[in-house]
Amino acid sequence: MQMDHSDIELMERISKGDQQAFATLVNRHLPKANAIARRTLTQNQDIEEALQDSFNKVWVNAKKFNSKKASFGTWFYRILVNT
Numbered sequence: 001m002q003m004d005h006s007d008i009e010l011m012e013r014i015s016k017g018d019q020q021a022f023a024t025l026v027n028r029h030l031p032k033a034n035a036i037a038r039r040t041l042t043q044n045q046d047i048e049e050a051l052q053d054s055f056n057k058v059w060v061n062a063k064k065f066n067s068k069k070a071s072f073g074t075w076f077y078r079i080l081v082n083t
Contacts, residue, residue, distance in 0.1 A: 007072035015062040026055055029073070033080055040081075054080040 005013075005024065013021035033054065037047045057079050058065075065075055 008067045011062055011065050011072060022059055029076060036077060036080055050083045054083045
């Protein structure tokens with residue numbers, strides 16, 4: 001999969017069960033998500049768990065994502081902070 005697909009395109013594909021699109025989205029957002037998690041959590045195990053849980057919520061709730069209400073980044077990073 002090319003890395004130039006937009007987050008919105010990837011979310012549409014993820015909502016249909018596309019695991020490759022999900023992997024692309026995770027790879028794209030993991031560095032920033034990791035940095036955000038490290039600002040609030042101190043234990044590596046907690047950081048890894050928060051990241052895994054947040055990305056799992058993206059997979060499970062992909063059909064609920066509405067690009068007219070928020071960008072993917074806004075939606076996802078709110079999930080991460082809440083987690």
